[in-house]
Amino acid sequence: MAIINSAIIKCIAAASLLLSAAVAFGQAQPQAQTPANKKPGIAVRSEVVLVPTVVTNHAGAHVSDLTQNDFTILENGQPQKIAFFQHIQTAVQPTEQATLPAGEFKNSPGTRSDRSAILVLDLLNSSITEQSSARDELMKFLSGSPTLTEPVCLVAFDAEGVRLIHDFTKNPQLLAEALTNTDGHRGPKDTPNTNPLDSAFRGVQGWHSKSGTRNAAAIKGRQDVLQNAMANRAGNVGLRVWLTLEALREIGEAYSGIPGRKSLVWATGGFPFQIDDAAYFGRYERELMPAFESVWRTLDKANIAVYPLDVEDLISPAYVGPNIGNPLPQHFDTLPNVSNMESFAEATGGKLCDRQTTALGCFTAAADDSSDYYLIGFYETSGSSTPGWRKLAVKISRPDMRVRARSGYYVRGPQDQTLSRKDDIELALASPLDFTAVPLTVRLTTITSSSDKKKVGFVFILPRGIATIDETDSNHVNLDFAALARSADGSPAAVFSQNLEGKLKPEGVTTLKSQGLSYPASIDLPSGEYAVRFVIRDNVSGQVGSTSASLNIP
Numbered sequence: 007m008a009i010i011n012s013a014i015i016k017c018i019a020a021a022s023l024l025l026s027a028a029v030a031f032g033q034a035q036p037q038a039q040t041p042a043n044k045k046p047g048i049a050v051r052s053e054v055v056l057v058p059t060v061v062t063n064h065a066g067a068h069v070s071d072l073t074q075n076d077f078t079i080l081e082n083g084q085p086q087k088i089a090f091f092q093h094i095q096t097a098v099q100p101t102e103q104a105t106l107p108a109g110e111f112k113n114s115p116g117t118r119s120d121r122s123a124i125l126v127l128d129l130l131n132s133s134i135t136e137q138s139s140a141r142d143e144l145m146k147f148l149s150g151s152p153t154l155t156e157p158v159c160l161v162a163f164d165a166e167g168v169r170l171i172h173d174f175t176k177n178p179q180l181l182a183e184a185l186t187n188t189d190g191h192r193g194p195k196d197t198p199n200t201n202p203l204d205s206a207f208r209g210v211q212g213w214h215s216k217s218g219t220r221n222a223a224a225i226k227g228r229q230d231v232l233q234n235a236m237a238n239r240a241g242n243v244g245l246r247v248w249l250t251l252e253a254l255r256e257i258g259e260a261y262s263g264i265p266g267r268k269s270l271v272w273a274t275g276g277f278p279f280q281i282d283d284a285a286y287f288g289r290y291e292r293e294l295m296p297a298f299e300s301v302w303r304t305l306d307k308a309n310i311a312v313y314p315l316d317v318e319d320l321i322s323p324a325y326v327g328p329n330i331g332n333p334l335p336q337h338f339d340t341l342p343n344v345s346n347m348e349s350f351a352e353a354t355g356g357k358l359c360d361r362q363t364t365a366l367g368c369f370t371a372a373a374d375d376s377s378d379y380y381l382i383g384f385y386e387t388s389g390s391s392t393p394g395w396r397k398l399a400v401k402i403s404r405p406d407m408r409v410r411a412r413s414g415y416y417v418r419g420p421q422d423q424t425l426s427r428k429d430d431i432e433l434a435l436a437s438p439l440d441f442t443a444v445p446l447t448v449r450l451t452t453i454t455s456s457s458d459k460k461k462v463g464f465v466f467i468l469p470r471g472i473a474t475i476d477e478t479d480s481n482h483v484n485l486d487f488a489a490l491a492r493s494a495d496g497s498p499a500a501v502f503s504q505n506l507e508g509k510l511k512p513e514g515v516t517t518l519k520s521q522g523l524s525y526p527a528s529i530d531l532p533s534g535e536y537a538v539r540f541v542i543r544d545n546v547s548g549q550v551g552s553t554s555a556s557l558n559i560p
Contacts, residue, residue, distance in 0.1 A: 054090060054383040058267055058355050058413040059400050060375045068378040069407060070095065078401040079384060090383030096120035096266060096376060109450040110521035111540070113263070113440040113553040119255070120266040121376035122157045122174060123369060124257065124310075125181070129164035129193050132275035132317065137190035140273035141318040147365035148182035155373050160184055161439075162242060163253040164193060165245075168439055178191055191433055195275060216405070220455055244294075246278045251297040256437045258304030259550060263442025267379065269372035271365070275317040277346040290391055296429070298394070302416035307443070308516060309381075311356035313372045315365060329543040352413045375410075386417060388450040393419035427486060427543060434541040434552040435490045439542075444551025445469055448540045451526070453559070459530040460559050462488075466542055474546040483518070484545035491538045492555070500529040507545075531559050 074091040075189060096118060104121045125144060130139055157174040160181050172184040247498065261268055305312075334498065348358040358373075359368035382400070393416075400411040427541065434441050451463040464485055476482040489502040506525060529538075541552040 010195075011122060011136045025449055027032035033406055041491055052521040053303075053307075053386055055383045055398075055415050056090075056306055057398060057400060058309060058311065058412050059382055059385075059409060059424045060355070060378075061380065061402060062408045064408070066405055066408075069404075070378055072404070073156065074382075074401070076403045077380070077382060078403075079382060080399040080401065081384075081396050083397075083399075085385040088382055089173075089385050092215070092381045092382070093302055094120070094529055095265070095378050104379055110447060111449075111553045111555045112445070112447040113442050113551055114445065119264075121159050121264065121269075121373070122159075122261075122264060123190060123269040123271060123376075124261060124371060125158060125160045125271050126257070126534075127160070127162040127171075127185075128272060128274035129162060129190055130246060130253070131195065132193060132273075134190060134192050134196040135194070136195070136275035137327050140275075140315070141185065141188075141190065143315065144184060145185055145272060146503060147369060148178040148185065150366065151178040154178055156370060156376070158369075161257060162188065163249075164191070165249060168253050168437065170439060194399040203379045223474045246469075248294055248297060250277065250279070251294065252433070254301045255297065255304050256433065256439055258301070258308040259434070259443065260437070261310070261439040261442065262304065262308035262438035262549075263445065263551075264308075265377045266309065267381075268310045269369075269376055270310050270312045270354075270374060271315055271368055272312055273317055273360075274347070275318045276316075277314075277350060277362045280346050280349055289486045297472060299416055299418045300401060301430075303418060304428070306356060306415055309371070310354060311375065312351055312354040313356040313359055315359045315363070315368050316344065316361050318344075318346060318361075333520075349413075353415075355410065357410065386415075393417050423545065426548065430548075430550050431486060431488050431541055434543075434550050435488065435539045436552075437552070440554065441550045441552040443549035444544055446542055447555055448553055448555065450555070450557075452499065459532050460530050461530055461560065462557070463526065464540075466527065466540065466541070468523040468525075470543075471519055473518055473523055474520065474544050474549075475510065475515060476546050479509070481512075481515050482546065483508055483510060484526075485523075486541075486543040487527060488541040488543075489527065490541075491531055491536045494535050499534075500522050500531050502527050502529050531557075533559050535559075 019540045038538055050303045059077070061072060063069055070093065072093070074088055077088065077091070079088060099264055127137070127144065128170045132140060149336040154176045157176055158178075158181060160171040162169050162171055171188060172181050189415055193201045257270070271518045314403065344358070344360070356372065357367075359371070363371075386396075395416055397414045398412050400409050402409055445468070447469075449465050449467060451465060452461075453463070473483055473485060484507040485505070487502070487504045487506065489500075490498060491500040502526065504525075509515075536557045538555045539552060540554070541550065543550045
């Protein structure tokens with residue numbers, strides 16, 4: 007879109023905020039540098055472990071009159087002090103995203119409903135026939151539904167990364183049309199002896215839509231991250247594990263800013279790992295531990311429950327001996343895949359939708375779980391104990407109650423702030439999804455000539471009360487800002503990065519809380535079309551926000 011000229015927005019932050027220090031980034035991938043005389047900061051912070059809990063009676067009806075005193079949460083068999091308790095009965099009243107003025111972009115999600123669902127089409131862990139089964143099953147669900155009970159979005163992912171097929175809507179016909187205009191392709195399961203990255207970026211294959219093929223800049227950004235992160239890794243399964251973890255993390259980051267419980271209906275041919283088995287990653291995939299830890303932190307804070315929809319290929323009964331009768335089709339690899347899917351569901355508070363369950367049945371069960379549940383939380387201090395998997399159990403004092411809640415969570419070790427910041431910003435710049443944990447608006451301001459390029463001005467805008475102020479550390483504020491412009495072929499064209507850090511005076515705290523923060527910036531670009539990602543990371547909270555813009559520089 008064309009950029010319109012407007013007055014430069016003045017920074018409304020307190021003067022003491024401008025105690026900023028530059029953060030040096032690489033051209034294609036930003037990375038914070040630590041001064042030689044300063045050791046990297048290790049972050050140890052208390053975080054709330056959220057445990058959404060569905061309680062039903064023997065007839066399957068929701069039990070809605072329980073109090074906090076009726077619940078006990080056990081971590082590894084030990085009772086935990088409940089710090090947060092709320093009985094949630096959701097009302098679906100989505101607020102549609104308002105049309106933005108020209109030259110303004112924001113990461114506000116397309117729904118503010120108390121509950122929502124994310125349909126995920128897994129092309130990475132599904133064969134071409136399993137993809138077809140998943141697509142057919144989702145199409146039957148969407149085509150046969152006159153309306154949806156809650157906002158639903160449609161996402162797909164493969165070795166090239168995650169793609170948003172359609173944003174949140176309650177109109178199933180729009181989702182069905184978007185699904186119709188997509189094509190699957192052969193995945194790693196079809197060629198088990200090859201590396202998924204060998205063919206992941208040989209041009210865009212599949213996933214054509216009315217708007218054309220997948221954005222080249224998004225693919226190029228994802229390619230850079232994958233090749234850098236997995237340069238020394240080989241093998242099909244190891245890559246699929248890492249790619250799946252990264253997809254889960256991106257989805258969690260994208261929808262963490264949406265209130266309420268999110269149901270993730272994951273149409274898949276199986277997971278290549280057991281999601282709740284940290285010992286596996288520690289023994290065989292040690293380099294994947296950071297990704298494993300990040301996934302659990304992200305899913306927890308986003309309040310996402312996973313409902314795997316099993317579409318794995320089945321053995322044809324025609325190959326069964328004649329003396330056995332007429333058995334139902336069976337999975338090729340029942341124990342690992344079904345067990346992994348079921349463990350994943352239980353660990354997040356969802357449940358497995360097996361081959362006897364339709365997509366409609368899976369969605370209905372998920373929506374019912376989200377309609378009436380108890381949200382319970384307790385504090386876990388990251389880095390205060392040995393990292394590892396913690397088993398969770400929720401007990402009810404009343405008899406004959408059925409309880410379904412998260413079966414566990416992962417305790418992270420101390421985090422190197424420098425590495426965490428670098429990793430989070432890299433992922434946000436490469437992902438085609440907007441991360442929503444930090445609400446962010448970017449407004450384009452001016453275009454001025456600068457030698458053979460144009461200086462494009464813009465401003466990062468944080469609403470009031472969003473930036474985290476560490477009052478225990480003299481009102482410390484620490485924010486990273488970044489922007490990366492890619493040309494039409496996906497190559498990096500310009501980068502901006504800056505760190506804004508300081509300790510606020512009382513008047514600065516008042517200004518930040520009451521007015522928010524505007525932070526002006528600019529990048530130099532020659533004439534042409536660009537895709538630009540804007541990212542902000544709140545380094546006190548560890549949260550990230552991002553949004554994107556398509557720019558046409560005259």
